[in-house]
Amino acid sequence: MIQTEICDLLGIEYPILQGGMAWVATKELVAAVSEAGALGIIGAGNAPPDFVRDQVRGVKERTNRPYGLNIALFSPYVDEIVRICIEEHVPVVTTGAGSPSAVIPPLKGAGIKVIPVVGSVALARRVERMGADAIVAEGMESGGHIGDVTTMPLIPQVVDAVKVPVIAAGGIGDGRGLIAALALGAKGVQMGTRFICTTECTAHANYKERICRAGDRSTMTSGHSLGHPVRAIRNQMTQQFAELERTGASEAEVIAFGTGRLRLAAVEGDTEQGTVMAGQICGLVNSVVPAAQLIHDIMAQAEQAIQRVCEMRLPH
Secondary structure (H helix, E strand, O other): OOOOHHHHHHOOOOOEEEOOOOOOOOHHHHHHHHHOOOEEEEEOOOOOHHHHHHHHHHHHHHOOOOEEEEEEOOOOOHHHHHHHHHHOOOOEEEEEOOOOOOOHHHHHHOOOEEEEEEOOHHHHHHHHHHOOOOEEEEOOOOOEEOOOOOHHHHHHHHHHHOOOOEEEEOOOOOHHHHHHHHHOOOOEEEEOHHHHOEOOOOOOHHHHHHHHHOOOOOEEEEOHHHOOOEEEEOOHHHHHHHHHHHOOOOHHHHHHHHOOHHHHHHOOOOOOOOOOEOOHHHHHOOOOEOHHHHHHHHHHHHHHHHHHHHOOOOOO
């Protein structure tokens, strides 16, 4: 059994967090992940408060294990989502896409663990000063909104810069990635793309199939002109988006073109005109399995990876 201080902090069996992905991380997946001993995280995204409250209550109906909720700080409903988290006694909140300075005090005041997602050392230091209980350091290999530093150099630098536990994310999809992250000083990992391809995930079958067919170079980034790059699997939509940026389309035109594209892929199954957000790890994903089996397999792979390292011999 591999346990770290993040297990103690969050009350979970395994040092694995499931990423809080909008339109994808719904109550069905979250409850299954938490019930299996990891931390399932609801993806609130831009969803309205009534939907988010239903998701929270749906998780609580399905499991009594710890779970979390991700607040996207660009959402117009941030204040309402914070209030829901407090009223529903959500045990863990992760934040992303902005500064969590306004949400940390009320959440922590309600006894909620707050774990911001960051992409740089500077932001990691800032959120620690704000009172973060732990930090997810996410490299640009991840799917969705990304920073500009890769996971391998980011994790040890963040670990050296802060005192709170660090959770590694970006380009991690199996037990080997978990052990690599622990070797870099992280106390756990967050995985997003791999959990999309589970039976409990409500993402459209076309979305999952597109990930399972992907290779190591199947993703691309766009949105650089907006200052908020996004990684997704190459398709007609990403190529059209890149062409808009290349030809100097206005910010309003680019935003209008991209609006609603994730839902189009994840919910409606249009994987050509929708945005199939996925990380570079998608090349390792080739099957859809139950969440509990996935977590069991990850931990078994991790133990095998440790054994391989222990069997290595230094030259005399």
